[in-house]
Amino acid sequence: MTTLNVSLLRQDFPILQQTVHGKPLIYLDSAATSQKPETVLRALDTYYRTTNANIHRGVYQLAEQATEEYERARKKIQKFINAKSWREIVWTRNATEALNLIAYTWGRQNIRAGDELVISMLEHHSNIVPWQLLAQAQGATLKHIPADAQGQLALDQLDQIITPKTKLVAVTMMSNVTGAITPLDPIMARARAVGAVTVIDAAQSAPHMPLDVQKLDCDFLAFSGHKMLGPFVGVLYGKKALLEAMPPFLGGGDMIRQVRLYDSSWNDLPYKFEAGTPAIAEAIGLGAAVDYLNALGMENVRAHEMELTAYCLAKLAEVPKLRVLGPTNVAERGGLAAFEMQNIHPHDIAGMLDRDAICIRAGHHCAQPLHDFYDLSATARASFYVYNTPAEIDQLVVALRKVSQTFK
Amino acid sequence: MDDLYKEVILDHYQHPHNQGSLPDATNSYEDSNPLCGDKIRMDLKIENGIVTDVKFLGRGCAISQAAASMLTDEIKGKSLEEIRRIDTRAVLDLIGLTLGPSRVKCALLPLKVIKAGAYGIHAAEDEEE
Numbered sequence: 001m002t003t004l005n006v007s008l009l010r011q012d013f014p015i016l017q018q019t020v021h022g023k024p025l026i027y028l029d030s031a032a033t034s035q036k037p038e039t040v041l042r043a044l045d046t047y048y049r050t051t052n053a054n055i056h057r058g059v060y061q062l063a064e065q066a067t068e069e070y071e072r073a074r075k076k077i078q079k080f081i082n083a084k085s086w087r088e089i090v091w092t093r094n095a096t097e098a099l100n101l102i103a104y105t106w107g108r109q110n111i112r113a114g115d116e117l118v119i120s121m122l123e124h125h126s127n128i129v130p131w132q133l134l135a136q137a138q139g140a141t142l143k144h145i146p147a148d149a150q151g152q153l154a155l156d157q158l159d160q161i162i163t164p165k166t167k168l169v170a171v172t173m174m175s176n177v178t179g180a181i182t183p184l185d186p187i188m189a190r191a192r193a194v195g196a197v198t199v200i201d202a203a204q205s206a207p208h209m210p211l212d213v214q215k216l217d218c219d220f221l222a223f224s225g226h227k228m229l230g231p232f233v234g235v236l237y238g239k240k241a242l243l244e245a246m247p248p249f250l251g252g253g254d255m256i257r258q259v260r261l262y263d264s265s266w267n268d269l270p271y272k273f274e275a276g277t278p279a280i281a282e283a284i285g286l287g288a289a290v291d292y293l294n295a296l297g298m299e300n301v302r303a304h305e306m307e308l309t310a311y312c313l314a315k316l317a318e319v320p321k322l323r324v325l326g327p328t329n330v331a332e333r334g335g336l337a338a339f340e341m342q343n344i345h346p347h348d349i350a351g352m353l354d355r356d357a358i359c360i361r362a363g364h365h366c367a368q369p370l371h372d373f374y375d376l377s378a379t380a381r382a383s384f385y386v387y388n389t390p391a392e393i394d395q396l397v398v399a400l401r402k403v404s405q406t407f408k
Numbered sequence: 409m410d411d412l413y414k415e416v417i418l419d420h421y422q423h424p425h426n427q428g429s430l431p432d433a434t435n436s437y438e439d440s441n442p443l444c445g446d447k448i449r450m451d452l453k454i455e456n457g458i459v460t461d462v463k464f465l466g467r468g469c470a471i472s473q474a475a476a477s478m479l480t481d482e483i484k485g486k487s488l489e490e491i492r493r494i495d496t497r498a499v500l501d502l503i504g505l506t507l508g509p510s511r512v513k514c515a516l517l518p519l520k521v522i523k524a525g526a527y528g529i530h531a532a533e534d535e536e537e
Contacts, residue, residue, distance in 0.1 A: 345444070345446075345468055345469035345470065346444065346469075347444050347446070347468070347469035347470075347471070347511070347514060348469045348470045348471070351469075351471075351511060362444060363444045363445070364444070364445060371445070377444075377445030377447070377467060377468070378444045378445040406418070407418070407422075407470075
């Protein structure tokens with residue numbers, strides 16, 4: 001079985017100990033946001049109780065301590081994704097802000113009328129809208145890599161979609177709806193061949209599998225702390241040379257070196273992109289989350305989720321008139337299952353499951369184009385993480401059978 | 409059976425009243441709930457400020473479709489003034505459920521569509537307003 005001792009680690013998560021409507025909480029929505037272990041909560045609390053001071057400027061001990069912990073957290077992120085330098089790690093609010101940062105700085109500086117931007121049919125709105133805005137602002141053309149019936153990207157037309165006019169390719173590493181893990185190698189290779197910059201949305205992958213930006217060789221990568229046991233802070237990874245050449249995003253304190261009356265000079269990386277007082281406590285909290293995940297081992301996290309997903313797919317096959325989206329091979333998918341039940345609306349499914357304290361998501365999961373592409377108005381989605389168990393999946397299936405019965 | 413899905417809701421959901429379209433509708437309006445894709449279209453026939461006929465088409469969750477079905481029964485024969493006074497409380501009483509904030513939107517969607525259609529016509533009739 002799994003090398004994670006799930007029943008033990010569950011005790012690290014205070015929120016999982018509660019009951020809802022008198023029943024133990026069954027949280028199956030980690031793709032939306034993850035729950036937090038005691039060590040992360042303590043890191044946040046301890047910071048505010050003992051170490052709070054503004055960073056980078058203070059000469060007194062408290063400020064130096066805060067700065068040291070904040071920068072140490074940054075280095076933890078650097079190692080977590082195997083970036084070459086801590087200067088390539090920019091703190092943001094979340095993955096969405098990271099993607100917008102690229103669009104507003106690199107994008108506005110480098111994209112001209114007639115250029116092509118390539119995304120895919122499976123993207124989350126946060127990896128769609130910034131590129132739509134960029135295309136509209138610069139007169140560029142937006143193109144989409146299509147998806148196939150298995151919920152995976154279809155690459156047979158790749159060379160026609162990514163052309164010498166393509167300046168940027170932005171794709172998800174794992175779909176938050178179909179769960180498909182994108183075959184990145186051919187896409188990255190083609191993008192590199194035409195000289196396009198590559199952006200990877202790692203919001204659903206960084207929390208759930210080992211990630212190495214050297215192996216991926218992407219130009220930019222974005223993910224969110226709150227989906228990986230951390231607080232609400234995000235990360236933008238960018239290759240140093242690219243970040244050096246980009247203009248700043250937000251202007252203000254800390255991202256400057258010298259401020260004169262009418263112009264200013266910029267601070268070194270990564271501070272050039274971190275204006276104003278940052279989310280210091282949250283960055284330190286994410287560092288604690290990375291420690292927790294490293295202690296579990298990301299290969300073990302992935303193995304655990306693959307087991308759960310395999311179990312879930314098998315059990316869901318027993319529920320009448322229920323169809324799961326995405327690849328059937330768990331090696332090709334992440335730990336989530338979006339599904340539809342014939343003639344039963346996802347809102348009703350989720351509403352009924354709530355009565356049994358089961359938390360699943362219903363709707364379009366910030367992927368309207370994906371749902372339009374598959375001619376679905378909405379789906380329900382269960383997603384797993386380190387603290388979920390096969391017993392919870394059993395409860396999910398019992399509840400879904402009840403739903404099936406009610407709407408017969 | 410779960411109290412959220414009382415028999416009457418399921419009945420309206422599975423056998424909706426006044427389903428269809430009105431070829432001679434005086435007012436039509438359509439709207440959706442972006443949260444989940446619930447969609448309602450209302451065809452109203454309004455004569456002398458009274459709703460003489462109404463039909464609806466839609467797809468979505470049981471709450472939104474049952475509310476639409478119940479509301480079409482409710483507004484038949486009512487005046488625009490009476491319809492204007494139907495509020496959230498009235499809709500929830502009609503459905504007979506307590507709903508959380510996100511599901512309340514489902515129940516209110518058909519009312520929103522009815523009022524948009526009704527107000528549209530009302531503004532045209534009453535130039536003095």
